[in-house]
Amino acid sequence: MPKILIPTPLRQYAGNQSEVELSGGTVGELLDALSRQHAELRRHLYSDQGKLRSFVNVYVNDEDIRHLAKEATPVSAQDTISIVPSIAGGATAPAETATLSKEEILRYSRHLIIPEIGMEGQLKLKQAKVLLIGAGGLGSPLALYLAAAGVGRIGLVDFDVVDFTNLQRQVIHATADVGRKKLDSAIESMSAINPHVTLDRFDTALTSENALEILKDYDIVVDGTDNFPTRYLVNDACVLLGKPNVYGSIFRFEGQATVFAYRGGPCYRCLYPEPPPPGLVPSCAEGGVLGILPGLIGLVQATEAVKLITGIGEPLVGRLLLYDALAMRFRELKLRRDPECPVCGDHPTVRELIDYHQFCGVPRGGQAPAGLKEGEMDVTELKVKIDRGDRFILVDVREPHEFQICSIPGSVLIPLGELSKRTGELNPASEIVVHCKSGGRSARAVEFLKKSGFENVSNLAGGILAWSDKVDPRVPKY
Amino acid sequence: MLGVSGVASIAVPLENSYHGSQTDRYEIRPEDLLAVDRQARREGLELIGIYHSHPDCDAYFSVTDLKNSCAWYSFVVVSIREGRFDHAKSFRPNADQTVAEPEDLAYPDLEESACQRS
Numbered sequence: 001m002p003k004i005l006i007p008t009p010l011r012q013y014a015g016n017q018s019e020v021e022l023s024g025g026t027v028g029e030l031l032d033a034l035s036r037q038h039a040e041l042r043r044h045l046y047s048d049q050g051k052l053r054s055f056v057n058v059y060v061n062d063e064d065i066r067h068l069a070k071e072a073t074p075v076s077a078q079d080t081i082s083i084v085p086s087i088a089g090g091a092t093a094p095a096e097t098a099t100l101s102k103e104e105i106l107r108y109s110r111h112l113i114i115p116e117i118g119m120e121g122q123l124k125l126k127q128a129k130v131l132l133i134g135a136g137g138l139g140s141p142l143a144l145y146l147a148a149a150g151v152g153r154i155g156l157v158d159f160d161v162v163d164f165t166n167l168q169r170q171v172i173h174a175t176a177d178v179g180r181k182k183l184d185s186a187i188e189s190m191s192a193i194n195p196h197v198t199l200d201r202f203d204t205a206l207t208s209e210n211a212l213e214i215l216k217d218y219d220i221v222v223d224g225t226d227n228f229p230t231r232y233l234v235n236d237a238c239v240l241l242g243k244p245n246v247y248g249s250i251f252r253f254e255g256q257a258t259v260f261a262y263r264g265g266p267c268y269r270c271l272y273p274e275p276p277p278p279g280l281v282p283s284c285a286e287g288g289v290l291g292i293l294p295g296l297i298g299l300v301q302a303t304e305a306v307k308l309i310t311g312i313g314e315p316l317v318g319r320l321l322l323y324d325a326l327a328m329r330f331r332e333l334k335l336r337r338d339p340e341c342p343v344c345g346d347h348p349t350v351r352e353l354i355d356y357h358q359f360c361g362v363p364r365g366g367q368a369p370a371g372l373k374e375g376e377m378d379v380t381e382l383k384v385k386i387d388r389g390d391r392f393i394l395v396d397v398r399e400p401h402e403f404q405i406c407s408i409p410g411s412v413l414i415p416l417g418e419l420s421k422r423t424g425e426l427n428p429a430s431e432i433v434v435h436c437k438s439g440g441r442s443a444r445a446v447e448f449l450k451k452s453g454f455e456n457v458s459n460l461a462g463g464i465l466a467w468s469d470k471v472d473p474r475v476p477k478y
Numbered sequence: 479m480l481g482v483s484g485v486a487s488i489a490v491p492l493e494n495s496y497h498g499s500q501t502d503r504y505e506i507r508p509e510d511l512l513a514v515d516r517q518a519r520r521e522g523l524e525l526i527g528i529y530h531s532h533p534d535c536d537a538y539f540s541v542t543d544l545k546n547s548c549a550w551y552s553f554v555v556v557s558i559r560e561g562r563f564d565h566a567k568s569f570r571p572n573a574d575q576t577v578a579e580p581e582d583l584a585y586p587d588l589e590e591s592a593c594q595r596s
């Protein structure tokens with residue numbers, strides 16, 4: 001007859017026998033016969049609805065009956081039936097044992113009465129750990145709304161200081177915060193909105209050295225950065241750690257958002273395998289941004305984060321959402337994971353974090369330029385030349401709308417984009433000094449002019465911003 | 479944990495088969511548990527309980543632990559702080575896995591206990 005091995009703790013309900021021999025043609029018949037013989041046993045194996053309890057696994061010899069014919073699996077006289085429980089668990093967070101306090105129930109009431117969220121969803125939010133990279137344009141609405149929504153733990157990574165140009169869009173910081181660390185200002189605003197949220201400060205730039213250590217304790221990473229090296233860094237770190245990367249980016253009137261690296265979906269590198277050539281895509285500081293835009297894109301990211309945490313709805317995975325504020329239109333592009341992707345593909349070649357500044361061909365930020373480079377002129381030298389009445393041409397390669405904001409007296413406006421057509425206006429024999437806002441575009445203009453045969457050309461280091469700092473503070477900075 | 483009448487004499491380490499962060503979740507393959515149960519029978523011992531650690535976290539019986547447990551065994555949760563044993567607690571879930579009662583947990587002299595490496 002087939003033999004049923006009784007698990008130790010159940011033997012007391014089976015006449016203290018470690019094995020029982022019974023007749024029956026299938027697993028179901030045997031278990032039924034067993035629990036008829038020993039009624040107490042039944043309760044341990046079957047639920048009140050008469051189904052095998054979810055944690056009960058039954059093996060015929062070495063095979064799980066789930067992979068055979070389940071309870072209809074036939075048994076023969078030589079077979080041994082074993083009963084084994086499924087065991088799992090873990091420490092998701094100490095908060096897990098907690099419930100919502102009376103005050104929290106009131107606070108989250110409008111969530112709790114949505115059936116899709118309810119108590120279960122709100123507790124998921126409370127147990128969730130979200131990391132925000134950047135407390136700037138995208139980070140501001142993200143931090144405010146995720147804190148208000150009751151995300152239990154929010155980490156913030158930022159090393160920057162609030163300045164006046166931030167205030168037009170970075171609504172988490174107030175005018176009085178100018179000069180303070182963005183982290184201090186953001187954390188103060190978030191705690192004021194929701195004191196129940198635990199906030200982690202990371203007063204640092206995210207680097208290849210610290211990224212994995214910072215990201216590892218969070219469930220979801222939200223990328224609110226404004227530069228390519230950090231975007232690739234966040235992407236690769238998320239893929240390596242298996243964490244979803246809620247992505248957003250903004251420029252002037254247009255924004256993008258999607259969720260990368262989530263359950264087999266594509267990553268940032270599947271969309272952009274290579275970074276753009278340095279300088280080709282302007283940053284918000286160079287190109288400007290409608291102040292409201294990061295509010296909208298940041299809240300698309302916040303919405304996706306809340307959906308991932310609560311498991312409701314259809315995540316923005318494999319779809320790139322494109323937003324055009326001027327047309328007021330949303331469009332969607334399909335994205336697919338690239339099997340050849342060097343990070344998330346079938347045969348990944350990037351298995352650890354790399355040097356992302358080198359990868360993107362841009363110099364490391366945050367370091368003061370060590371003196372003047374060759375072919376550069378300091379703003380004080382330019383002032384001396386002007387005062388002395390030297391003969392030279394000062395070319396401003398910014399855009400006309402920037403020229404309207406401020407200019408250096410005596411300068412000629414030739415926007416960088418028009419320079420190649422307008423070189424005829426410049427005398428190759430003259431000395432030429434080129435400037436822009438901060439020195440980037442003018443460096444490209446100098447390079448172009450030198451290639452075009454102009455020999456005596458120099459670049460004004462630091463641009464009109466340096467002019468305002470060191471020479472004429474009446475010139476407004478923007 | 480294998481032993482006799484509530485006293486564990488052997489702790490058999492099993493692989494954590496959870497796909498994902500191994501520091502905050504664990505799963506035991508039923509076939510691994512089956513193999514341990516057979517080993518216990520061979521050695522005249524009983525499978526009396528199942529232990530798992532909570533790294534850098536208290537030894538409480540979490541909702542996840544409760545939902546994925548069963549009333550047949552004692553569940554010992556070990557709190558590990560910075561890689562070292564901090565404290566442990568034992569729990570016994572009810573049949574419907576809705577509540578787990580704490581159990582007394584007494585430690586023997588450490589020298590007498592054996593730890594089997596498999």
